[in-house]
Amino acid sequence: MNKKVGIIGCGNMASAIIGGIIQSKLISPENVIVSDRDYAKLELISKKYGIKITKDNTEVANFSDILILAVKPYIHDVILEEIKNNVKSDTVVVTIAAGIDINYIETKLGQTVKVIRTMPNTPALVRQGMSALCANKNVTDKELENVVKIFESFGKVEIIDEKLMDFIPAISGSSPAYVFMFIEALADGGVVSGIPRDKAYKMAAQAVLGAAQMVLETGKHPGELKDMVCTPGGTTIEAVSSLERNNFRGAVIEAVKACNDKAVSMLKK
Ligand SMILES: NC(=O)C1=CN([C@@H]2O[C@H](COP(=O)(O)OP(=O)(O)OC[C@H]3O[C@@H](n4cnc5c(N)ncnc54)[C@H](O)[C@@H]3O)[C@@H](O)[C@H]2O)C=CC1
Numbered sequence: 001m002n003k004k005v006g007i008i009g010c011g012n013m014a015s016a017i018i019g020g021i022i023q024s025k026l027i028s029p030e031n032v033i034v035s036d037r038d039y040a041k042l043e044l045i046s047k048k049y050g051i052k053i054t055k056d057n058t059e060v061a062n063f064s065d066i067l068i069l070a071v072k073p074y075i076h077d078v079i080l081e082e083i084k085n086n087v088k089s090d091t092v093v094v095t096i097a098a099g100i101d102i103n104y105i106e107t108k109l110g111q112t113v114k115v116i117r118t119m120p121n122t123p124a125l126v127r128q129g130m131s132a133l134c135a136n137k138n139v140t141d142k143e144l145e146n147v148v149k150i151f152e153s154f155g156k157v158e159i160i161d162e163k164l165m166d167f168i169p170a171i172s173g174s175s176p177a178y179v180f181m182f183i184e185a186l187a188d189g190g191v192v193s194g195i196p197r198d199k200a201y202k203m204a205a206q207a208v209l210g211a212a213q214m215v216l217e218t219g220k221h222p223g224e225l226k227d228m229v230c231t232p233g234g235t236t237i238e239a240v241s242s243l244e245r246n247n248f249r250g251a252v253i254e255a256v257k258a259c260n261d262k263a264v265s266m267l268k269k
């Protein structure tokens with residue numbers, strides 16, 4: 001793709017995005033620039049991928065056809081104020097932060113700004129990300145297609161209505177954290193029985209990966225896939241009934257609700 005991509009903030013998500021677009025050869029390194037306050041981080045990423053680096057966020061804004069804001073939500077105020085005179089009229093501004101909606105960017109940069117709001121997740125670091133995207137009315141189909149290609153370079157993409165965006169962290173943006181907790185707990189259970197810890201992590205993680213793949217590839221209801229594992233009078237149904245006694249599914253649904261409530265309360269207008 002012959003577009004210049006700029007990223008402000010060089011943390012976890014920026015590393016995932018840069019890894020995806022460079023490793024897939026979607027964008028050549030000379031067409032990618034990233035800024036951060038921390039120059040050591042910039043030097044590391046430049047060494048790894050050969051991209052341009054700068055401490056100056058306005059330089060990134062001047063350079064970019066597609067400008068990705070990859071900083072924490074509370075820093076957006078400062079960054080948008082800093083770059084507002086450097087964002088070109090045809091630049092597509094992409095947000096990845098929880099609590100930053102399209103209206104907020106339009107208010108800060110003007111009603112004609114092109115905005116794509118997204119919610120990716122950290123499995124993007126291993127090119128298995130899940131991202132939800134929505135665009136404002138100023139973005140053309142071609143511009144949206146280009147940003148979809150960028151996000152597909154590190155995982156799967158769904159286009160959704162903006163009114164659902166606040167509920168995406170709970171299901172795919174934040175959920176890797178709960179899955180890591182599940183894997184850790186599963187492995188701890190194995191360690192109790194004497195399974196070496198490294199083998200326990202590998203087996204627990206591969207079981208989660210394989211189960212997730214079955215949901216995606218078979219199209220079967222998760223309950224049906226669960227039933228396929230539960231031999232009558234066997235071991236699995238004992239574990240399932242223990243999880244039910246301990247409110248496993250209820251706890252997960254409550255966690256999703258807590259995440260949703262926080263996302264809505266963070267929303268900047
Ligand atoms: N970590 C995650 O799982 C996900 C995070 N997000 C969103 O991505 C955004 C970034 O998150 P992470 O990459 O995890 O954070 P991070 O803390 O790893 O990276 C943020 C980077 O911004 C830099 N920074 C701070 N102030 C700056 C400034 N004034 N100018 C330039 N750079 C500056 C920091 O030095 C840091 O390297 C957040 O808004 C978060 O809501 C979205 C989906 C998943």
Ligand SMILES: O=C(O)[C@@H]1CCC=N1
Pocket residue numbers: 097098169173174
């Ligand atoms: O915890 C957070 O607020 C961000 C959004 C999704 C994942 N991390």
